Amino acid sequence: MNPITPILHGMKITFEHLFKKPVTLQYPDERPKVAQRFRGLHGLKVSHNKAKCVACYLCPTVCPAKCIRVEAGEDANHDKYASVYEIDMLRCIFCGYCVEACPVDALKMTGEFELANYKRSDFVYSKERLLEK
Amino acid sequence: MVNLTIDDKQVSAPKDSTIYDAAKLNGIKIPILCHDKKLKPFGACRMCLVEVEQMKGRQIPACTTPITEGMIIRTDTPDIIKARKLVLELLLLNHPLDCPVCDKGGDCDLQNLTYDYQVNSNRFVDSKFQHEIDYNNPLIERDMNRCVLCGKCVRICDEIVGFGALTFIDRGIETKIGCEFEKGLNCEFCGSCVSVCPVGSLLARPFKFKSRFWALNKQNSVCGYCGTGCNLTLGVKDNKVLTTIYDENQGFHKGQLCVRGRFGYQFISSDKRLTKPMVRKNGVLTESTWDEALEVVAGRLKGGTDVAALATARLTNEEFTLFKKLLEKAGTKNFDHSAGYAHAALTDGFARSFGTSASPASILDVQKSDLLLVIKTDTYETHPVVGFEINMAVKNKGVKLTVLSDKRGKLSKLPNAKTLVHTPGSEIVILNALAKAILDAKLTDGSASIIPGLPELELSLAAYGADAVYSQCGISAADINKLASEYAAAEKALIIFPVGQAYSGHTAELATAAANLALLTGKYGKEGCGVLCLSEKNNSQGAVDMGFYAQNGSMNALQILDACTSGTVKTLFIAGENPLNSYPDKDKVKSALNAVDFLVVSELFMTETAAMADVVLPVCSFAEKEGTFTSADRRVQYVKPAVRKGIQTKTDYEVFSDLICCLGGQIPPSTAAQFDEIAGRVPGYQGLSHASLRINSAFAPVSITPAFVVPKVPAPVTTGQGMLAMVTGSALYHSGTLSQFGEGSMYVCPEAYVELSRTDAAALKIADNDLVNVSSNAGKLQLKAKVTARMPSGVVFVPYHFSAAPVNTIWNGAAVTPVSLSK
Secondary structure, three states, rough: OOOOHHHHHHHHHHHHHHHOOOOOOOOOOOOOOOOOOOOOOEOEEOOOEEEEEOOOOOOHHOOOOEEEEEEEEEOOOOOEEEEEEEEEEEOOOOHHHHHHHOOOOOEEEEOOOOOOOOHHHHHHHHHHHOOOO | OOEEEEOOOEEEEEEEEEHHHEOOOOOOOOOOOOOOOOOOOOOOOOOEEEEEEEOOOOOEEEEOOEOOOOOEEEEEHHHHHHHHHHHHHHHHHHOOOHHHHOOOOOOOOOHHHHHHOOOOOOOOOOOOOOOOEEEEOEEEOHHHHOOOOOOOOHHHHHHOOOOOOOEEEOOHHHHHEHHHHHHHOOOOOOOOOHHHHHOOOOOEEHHHHOOOOOHHHEEEOOOOOOOOOOOOEEEEEEOOOEOOOOOOOOOOOEEEEEEEHHHHHOOOOOOOOOOOOOEEEEEEEEEEEEHHHHHHHHHHHOOOOOOOEEEOOOOOOHHHHHHHHHHHOOOOOOEEHHHHHHOHHHHHHHHHHHOOOOOOOOOOHHHOEEEEEOOOOOHHOOOHHHHHHHHHHHHHHHHEEEEOOOOOOOHHEEEEEEEOOOOOHHHHHHHHHHHHHHOOOOOHHHHHHOOOHHHHHHHHHHHHHOOHHHHHHOOOHHHHHHHHHHHOOOOOOOEEEEEOOOOOOOHHHHHHHHHHHHHHOOOOOOOOOOEEEEEEEOOOHHHOOOOOOOOOOOOHHHHHHHHHHOOOEEEEEEEEOHHHHHHHHHHHHHHHHHOOOOEEEEOOOOOOOHHHHEEEEEEOOHHHOOEEEOOOOOOEEEEOOOOOOOOOOOHHHHHHHHHHOOOOOOOOOOOOHHHHHHHHOOOOOOOOHHHHHHHOOOOOOOOOOOOOOOOOOOOOOOOOOOOOOEEEOOOOOOOOHHHHOOOHHHHOOOOEEEEHHHHHHHOOOOOOHHHHHEEEEEEEEEEEEEOOHHHHHHHHEEEEEOOOHHHHHHOOOOOOEEEEEOO
């Protein structure tokens, strides 16, 4: 084969790309658009100004990484609520089983993926941090 | 045995079985909601429908149909499954689907069946119930919206507990379970109803929202309160005991518990537990290390002929033996438990009458007997689960019950129960009169004549003619003669009496007098016969078996305290006992503890006694240690740690072994080895080992050498003009002083009270809940009044458990104390 041909072929591809939309993102100036079903940081859904979670303990039960800690409390109306709801993001494998298990649709996975932090303790997300804003 | 076919399988079952029992026996599962093996068949839920070929394929309930020879039964035809689905659909029509917030989730029969039968839609529409939920009760939460009307709670409360707090109210679709006049629950709070509820209608409030059922680690144990020796399953999560779990296959009592066993577990994981050893420095108890504390203690014990020890009857058998070794190594023989008199019925009374320091009867004999003679209705309060057995014996087996008591009580309310209310303190006189009546009427058994001591006994009873004792005991000659002839005539008869630190009148003499009755009529050494002494604490019998009491002239508990005051005892080691609260005469105990040079207390909590100590050692509860307990009827049971002990706490066993090492002694390599040593030495324990007890508890047999002994009758107590006779005892919700730290017990019975009759209350113008000054020769105490119908006039009752109002400020150990009441 003519040794010039593959070089020309390569140059052609390079040339074509000059006129195409770039695949890379200028992160963090440019932000990726995450898919609707992306499994990022968890969010606790809110309804009537309080978390929908009823502390049924199904998410810690189903969690394969055992990264969810729930403690139930009794509110003034004798209803069950999560007095503690913590997820350790260092252990979480983002499988989404917790969302699937939730009987009251109180948990979701958001598009939030920037979870880097400076301290290990900061990876344990408390209920306040997880609440849907 | 009856032969029948269930689902093409040839099976056989006892002829009194129902289809359900026969299927269960042969491993065939029939779904059911309204059945419990302790209860009578009811047939409420219609889940257990089966088809019987001989009944033309009709669907009949398996739980109420007795089996017959050659029955051909099918349990899973499509028609039956359809019918069961319909039953579930109808139940779920009104049942709220709040499984995520219901504590029963995961342990719920209705939830499991719904899952098994895949009932995921409902053809019917109706609104849910809107009953008010009882959140106010501290122990039992009642949510009738979830109820499936299986009636188990109603039946267990009636058939076994005998209280009857719950019942069906209204009819038809309006039916619900409730209390009288739809008021709140005001019962014994034994929680039996909670334990059998198949859904989340009745829940344990202290456990509310604490954990899900599946997250609990279930640990078998033995209850640490009274001497009944009930088996428990503790629900543990994150090394904390959160609840007790019902298991219908557990123990002789089939999982049945009383309020203390079921709701009094909180002391195990209490925040108030001692966590570090403490040593008194410059007059103040300061936190220290084990090395320092043990060194100080060992230094005092070394070569100590002036050392003495008191132990609680809640230690394990292994700990008692090791404690004894430690004290012998230190050079003292002065040790005792339970105030020195609470065990005397066994160690003196039975020892001389039966030749053994244990009861020649077991709790299992209660239901096998024909006649029960119960001394004091308090038997129910001290040992509630034995009370349940008595209840079942009377109701189901038609056993005759006679109660000899200074007050009425729950046992008096049982069908056909005869209660002979006598003058307080005259039990021995009555027992003697009964013996005399038996002798006079020549109702003695042939075996009595060969037992030594009969002529002396006959002679000593001369003054106890039924007519002569009336003035002393207040029981008519006719009643005494009738009871004597009934007792003698019964084929099997059992005498039951409780002992304990608050029952100072239940002495060796009482045990002897009761034993004489059994010996005269030959009612011992046979099934359903004998005398059963219900020892107070979970290992009272063990302490006696291990020989941890004053023997051969050594000092008993009260003498040890006297010796502390006089200065002969300079070092006192108190293991778990709280004499300041539970021993008679608080002032005397206090001056003894003040006078003693050096006081070591090993405890779970900072009790009044521990607060006076020079060294306080934090030790472990029954749920944190390994060992064996011996129940009142000499059943030896093994306990293993259910939770890990605190980092800075040690078991009593470890404390004693460390101290023995400090004194240069030898210790067995393990608790199991220690038990092997016990098994080789203690009569009746032969052949037992930790390995065998782990699988099954075992009775240590009792060998009887009968002898008639003349009981010494105490002088009758005369209460002066305007004075009342005070008797002490146990409240149903408490056991010793430990239950003060069990929140469940404190919710329902938080403080001491003085219980008096309506006539006395009217005469003294005292109303319920009034604060009353109770004064005796010894002192004065302010207590809340409780006016009840069960007290005879002239008698008041005060329970002894409470350190906030210690009865020993007005009680010096007498069986009956004359007191005066004023507002």
